[in-house]
Amino acid sequence: MSIELDYKKEDDLLFARVIGTPDFNEFVSAAGELILSNECPSDVNALWDLTEMEFHEADYAFAQKLIEFREGIKEQRGKAKIALCSDYEIGEPILNM
Secondary structure: OOOEEEEEEEOOOOEEEEEEEEHHHHHHHHHHHHOOOOOOOOOOOOOEEEEEEEEHHOOHHHHHHHHHHHHHOOOHHHOEEEEEOOOOHHHHHHHHO
């Protein structure tokens, strides 16, 4: 899996694109890159493009790990809002978690 982060300063918006099979460590790494960035505020709103993510490996346990991780960085992310985009029908229940 790869995660591409692209901060658009003029819009104050982070675009993130996930490609391939999800990997928890890569999400952690991307979050660390965002939080420690000198160019991008850690509390920036983000639009996540998941149209190229493979959901067949994303199970409940994976989703729970992501939720717990997100709770752990809540202070650094502040009031940032996140929007998720996916065209995968079975992935919709996972996104709703």
